[in-house]
Amino acid sequence: MPSLWQGFYLDGRSATRHPVSIQLTTAALHIVKADGHTIRWPYSEIVQTHGAYEGEQIRLEYGAPLPQTVILQDSTFLAAIQQISGSSATPFHNPRQRPLRLRLTILAGMVLLGMMGGFYMWGIPGLAKLVAPHIPVSWEEQLGMSVLEQIAPSEKRCVDQTRLAALESIVARLSRAVPDSPYRIRLTVVNRPTVNAFALPGGQVVVFRGLLEATETPEQFASVLAHELQHIYKQHSTRSLIEQASTSLLIAAATGDFTGGVAYGIEGARVLGVLRYSRLHEGEADREGLRLLQAVGIDPAEMVAFYQIMQAQHPHDDAASSYLSTHPDTSDRIEKLTALAVAPPPHPVKLFSLEEWKELRSLCQHSVASSPHAAMDSSQ
Ligand SMILES: [Zn+2]
Numbered sequence: 001m002p003s004l005w006q007g008f009y010l011d012g013r014s015a016t017r018h019p020v021s022i023q024l025t026t027a028a029l030h031i032v033k034a035d036g037h038t039i040r041w042p043y044s045e046i047v048q049t050h051g052a053y054e055g056e057q058i059r060l061e062y063g064a065p066l067p068q069t070v071i072l073q074d075s076t077f078l079a080a081i082q083q084i085s086g087s088s089a090t091p092f093h094n095p096r097q098r099p100l101r102l103r104l105t106i107l108a109g110m111v112l113l114g115m116m117g118g119f120y121m122w123g124i125p126g127l128a129k130l131v132a133p134h135i136p137v138s139w140e141e142q143l144g145m146s147v148l149e150q151i152a153p154s155e156k157r158c159v160d161q162t163r164l165a166a167l168e169s170i171v172a173r174l175s176r177a178v179p180d181s182p183y184r185i186r187l188t189v190v191n192r193p194t195v196n197a198f199a200l201p202g203g204q205v206v207v208f209r210g211l212l213e214a215t216e217t218p219e220q221f222a223s224v225l226a227h228e229l230q231h232i233y234k235q236h237s238t239r240s241l242i243e244q245a246s247t248s249l250l251i252a253a254a255t256g257d258f259t260g261g262v263a264y265g266i267e268g269a270r271v272l273g274v275l276r277y278s279r280l281h282e283g284e285a286d287r288e289g290l291r292l293l294q295a296v297g298i299d300p301a302e303m304v305a306f307y308q309i310m311q312a313q314h315p316h317d318d319a320a321s322s323y324l325s326t327h328p329d330t331s332d333r334i335e336k337l338t339a340l341a342v343a344p345p346p347h348p349v350k351l352f353s354l355e356e357w358k359e360l361r362s363l364c365q366h367s368v369a370s371s372p373h374a375a376m377d378s379s380q
Contacts, residue, residue: 002080007072009033012063022072024084029060031070039068043085051078125278128242132235137182140238141202148188148204158189158209158364166360167212170222170351171205174229177295183232187225191364195310196323197224199231201238209364211323214309218351218360219293223303227289234288236281279329286333290340299348300341307334 003024008017009031023030029046031039041062051058058077061067158164168187175185183203195210205228215221231237277285290300310323311330324330352360 002074002076005072005074005077007070007074009039010069010071012066012068017071020070022070022077024081026084029070029081041068041070043081125239125243128239131242132239135238135242137202139202140183140235143238143241144200144202144204147200148206151200152188152190152206156190156192158191158366160363160366163360163363163366164189166352166356167221167363170218171225171229173296173351174222174226174292177292178229178233181233185229185232189363195313197228199228199237201232201235201241203232205229205232212361212363214313215306215357215361216309217302217305217354218357219298219302219349220306220309221357221361222296222298222351223289223293223300223306226292226303227285229292230285230288231277231281234281234284236277236285240277240281282327282329282333283336286337287340290337294345297345297347297349298351299344300337301344304334304337304341307337 005022007020007022009020010017018033020034021032023032027042029041029043031041033039041060045062047061047067049059049061050056055075058072058074060070062070164187167189171185171187175181175183185203185205188204188206189212190206190208192208193210194208195214197205197207197211199205205225207224211224212221215224286303290303293300293303307330310327311334314324327333
């Protein structure tokens with residue numbers, strides 16, 4: 001490996017390229033001009049702006065606001081600087097990490113190219129709609145799981161086995177009516193007083209204790225589930241996440257930093273935590289959810305009844321109910337659903353008696369996941 005490299009030096013004030021030789025010492029880069037004058041740059045203050053890719057020119061900058069620049073072509077330089085400068089070499093690209101970085105960049109680049117074309121033609125929501133059906137279900141599941149861990153940490157879950165199994169039987173009854181769906185629906189009940197429920201990509205339905213206890217009948221609970229299931233089946237949560245991630249990717253493209261891949265997920269999780277769907281998606285989840293209720297023989301009027309309870313508790317559509325804040329325009333929805341729910345099934349299904357339901361909806365008073373039992377349950 002050479003100990004001396006040839007390159008060019010620009011002083012930041014003029015465009016003149018001075019041919020220089022470059023030496024590496026343990027603490028600093030030495031730039032030796034033709035007249036013998038030596039400029040010393042401590043490694044910790046150097047910024048590498050180019051040369052992260054095989055064959056690309058290496059460009060180093062030093063100082064502000066008009067940085068001095070060194071340009072060189074020799075690919076052995078980066079490996080040498082890593083070797084000689086040890087811990088102070090962090091500002092420099094390590095060629096040994098190239099394969100991973102390259103793959104990430106190619107992936108991001110492909111997504112970005114597609115996005116730019118898609119963004120131009122359809123805007124980000126249109127693009128998300130287009131991309132979502134091509135995302136493998138296993139990716140959606142992993143995404144949903146990682147968000148679930150954040151929103152519903154295992155110690156916050158209500159896990160009383162008997163009552164939870166009864167609630168899961170309602171989920172199973174609904175999901176059996178959509179046999180060709182690739183998603184396996186899982187229910188998590190969280191021990192929080194908030195009145196809310198939401199769906200995560202890949203099949204996770206999360207219900208907060210506050211909502212469970214606000215339902216008067218098991219069929220009302222089923223109607224909330226039917227609505228959330230449609231957010232999963234129609235990939236609303238996945239699409240919403242893609243929309244958020246696209247924004248992060250565009251920022252990454254602008255800053256050139258594609259290595260923060262993990263950060264996208266965290267950002268997505270934060271966004272899903274306060275998930276709001278478009279009015280269009282909410283309308284679809286209502287309509288399709290209502291059809292799902294009809295398909296399993298539950299009177300769709302139960303869905304209307306639940307919205308009426310929500311509206312009566314929070315007549316001003318205020319944010320006191322999280323469910324209403326993520327499901328706005330309650331009056332309008334009640335009106336539309338009432339029109340759709342005109343024909344009750346001749347023998348509406350009763351999932352449980354009202355007595356049984358009082359008992360079942362008290363799930364969270366009987367168990368939170370802090371018992372030794374619970375730790376077992378949550379790992380299942
Ligand atoms: Zn919804």
